Amino acid sequence: MPVPARTLDGTAAADAIYDSTAVAALEFTEQHGRAPLLATVLVGEDPSSQTYVRMKRSRCRRVGIDSRAVELPASTTTAELVARITELSQDPAVDGILLQHPVPSHVDERAAFEAIAPAKDVDGVTMASYAAMAFGEPGFHSCTPGGILRLLDVNGVDPAGMHAVVVGRSPILGKPVSALLLARDATVTTCHSRTKDLADHVARADLVVAAVGKPELVRGEWIKPGAVVVDAGYHPGGIGDVDQAGAAERASWLTPVPGGVGPMTIALLLEQTVAAARRHARAAV
Template identity: 50%
Template sequence: MATATIIDGKDFAARLRAAIAVQVADLKKAHHLTPGLAVVLVGDDLASQVYVRNKGIQAQEAGMNSFDHRLPTTVTAAELLEKINQLNQDPAVHGILVQLPLPKHIDADAVIDAIAVAKDVDGFHPYNAGLLAVGGAGMVPCTPVGCLMLLKHQLGKLAGLRAVVLGRSNIVGKPMAALLLREHCTVTIAHSRTHDLAEECRRADIVIAAVGKPQMVKGDWLKPGATVIDVGINRITAPDGKNRLVGDVDFDSAVQVAGAITPVPGGVGPMTIACLLLNTLTAACRQRGIPVPEVQPAAE
């Protein structure tokens, strides 16, 4: 039985970062401008620490300035908002990212709202969400942008294709649907209240799984030849007692039906940081009134 093409997000992200580095070098030479990314981490969550460290390393490898701000779990909301205000005013900082989740005593929405719209490289600010909804040129959340890049690389033009987005979060589901609409797909957003979820998926040429439920999407949920983008990252205990990462898609059964599929790990995850760097480059150019370069990943 034929198996699906594996979409290598790790390789694509590496080539995208290399292309970004070329544009950053040109920006420095032509305009004496070095894009700067500030990441704010509250608390000592180990997964967040690793993620923030990787962001800093990859920003520096791309030739950008990386500014890490680590605050204790006990930081007050007022202190965190003051730190964001300082970064908003800092001309060396073009992008601000506050690592989520935040401690329960801090209102994440208020923190997101406090970030300057032009520096909101996560694309979470309501103003940027509104621009995306109406087709404007705002900042778009990194994971959906990465998913779209992988889809277009695999399929070329997406116009006319049926897409099902599993999940309706403000971070992935809703912006993903908006991006697919821009590409002229016919889009369905499905979620926990959707009747006959499997049947909705079987109608789709493209399935984006972003629900946070390990291996929920089975192979028999898929239309033969469909392209599957698995956004999920779930840690489970395997039968041998070892922990491993799996997606929201049951890879072993899906790979027998799909035409192409992203693995977990090595699929969407690496694209998120690469697109964060792309957003930072875009933000730096816009803040200086410089045309935003079109970044194309280096050839395979």
């Protein structure tokens, strides 16, 4: 009988990061007389985005990070949003900036992201951060991809030498996780909507990262026995991008949905906010 996949428990790993981040935030506050500060920017009234921002602000309070909410109407133009983010980038009281994704369709999201100063890009969304990830240089990781790598690390899964197949090429998930895995010496295949024979690519993978945004696109029978499977999707009803039941029968490790990748994203965001605050303090000396 096949052995069921072991669980890559993102909730437990995130809790450990929250604990260490709380210690670091307290040390910073005691040394500098203020807490690290994360500015969250929300454009419009999308209910899911509002929920995510409230969750992130709640987690900030949990670990001793201050947060500043910047809420803009859905009618905000690209120029107005860029100007507001530029103000935050120039504000010495702000350590990190999070622009909640997605923004309204009429806004140039890339232009808004690029208005974030790289030193405050704690969500890892700028081209400067992507370049740092691609070249293995110091910088802030995109939080979900960085969370995936951290989750592998805490469970002793080393991607070096693995054939990793990433399904999805979005600029905030698929592309950066491919870059991070390549920097960690994996051999990386990035699949997307134009990829032919997706099942064949997945079947050859030692490590599968599903980040395509389509419910259960990756079927359990595609998974190579013993492969590590990271499901970065989330859809109503607790469904991911992977056929969880089928994958659990073949994979060696599998992230649950929910409770796998999701918790790691906010944990990395807050850890990187404290790191940004420390860098700003050192630069000001």
